Amino acid sequence: MTDRTPSPADRALLAAAHSGDVAAAREALTAGASVEARDAEGRTPLLRAAFADRVAVARLLVGAGADVNAQDGQLNSPWLVTGITGSVPMMRALLPGGPELTRRNRYGGVCVIPAAERGHVAYVRAVLEETAIDVNHVNDLRWTALLEAVILGDGGPAHREIVDVLLAHGADPLLADGDGVTARAHAERRGFADLAAVLRAAEDRARTEN
Template sequence: MKNHLLLLMSVLFLSACSQQSDMTASQSSQSSSEAIFTTTSETESTTVESTVETSESEEPKMVYQSGSLIQAVEKNDLEQVKAIIETDYNLNEQNNQGETPLLIATHNNQVEIAKVLILAGADINLQDHIQDSAYLYAAAQGKTEILALMIEFSRPNQDIYNRFGGNALIPAAEKGHLENVKLLLQDGAVDINHQNNYGYTALIEAVALRDGSQIYQEIVAELLKYDADKTLRDNSGRTAEDYARELGYQNMLEQLQ
């Protein structure tokens, strides 16, 4: 009887051990499965992210046809201009008249578009078929904001002249653009005594070719403040003082004597 009791207890003990072993194995298997699932999910996530990055990096750039930038400027489409210059586009393309996008923007006094082009590196010195450059035109035609941007952010070539052989200062003075005259003189790069094909300086043109009015008296005063040479003579042999005397511009004559 005692032996039977021992045998029964042994069977029960072995059965309990077997169940415990099965539970441990099951938990271990479940943990391994969860770990594999987590690793797989992370791998899949990484793969997805990598695919997106690759897709984005391989996205082709927009390609614009020749003439697109000129067309965008002519339409005064600032956003389109910005989009085009972000690509490998030729900022200095020229139309049939030799005009660049920047020169066209300067013609139209499109200050914001001109600024975008200047900051992007557009050439302010390229000349069209009548020898206007964006820089020369801005100075001659009173585009003061654009001229200021060119002086600040670019490099005007002072050896490039208009079709009359003049620099930026001469027509600015002759056309009465006092603020442009001030900008150019303050910058100091322009030759104040440059003579064009007729021998005119900025000082001579401000006197000889205009009406002697207050604005021109102020321009003469500004030029003299920066030591414009009063003794220079044009191709006819006359000085600015000679013209003031001939034309009866008494205020200017007093300035020049």
């Protein structure tokens, strides 16, 4: 993270990125704004655009060389933020910038984990189909995307579909949390009978294949 004090052009770019004003962003870049300028929270223009889902500005910034992996003080990066917002258009806008798929957030997770937790079905499907993200990545809580979808999800249609998508893309139902509890066992504990049945069948298949 740079200690460079934002210039007037930098401040204009940071504001334009947040508001989604493409013309103002382009004008600020022409005036010499840095694509890696930082606001008081350490957020770059691209990170501000990602949080606000300003896709057109993000495309402009990526084209200007903005770092899609630059993290702020909370370890958020433009790429990681897409897992929070669930924005597929933003995810695709950042792909040309070469996102580091193993870059971790402050919980030690990759982007698919918060997306699974929050019920972002389209995003989970897209990031698994269009990138090589590790579907079985384990965060600092010892949770995978599959575990997080069950533990922090509501058991409703979106989270059930996410479980299906994760399993279809190689999520291991036998991976347990730090206490040795699987996603199926968590589903049973939470009273998600339909989800538990899906996961029980997935465990049986996984044991057969192994």
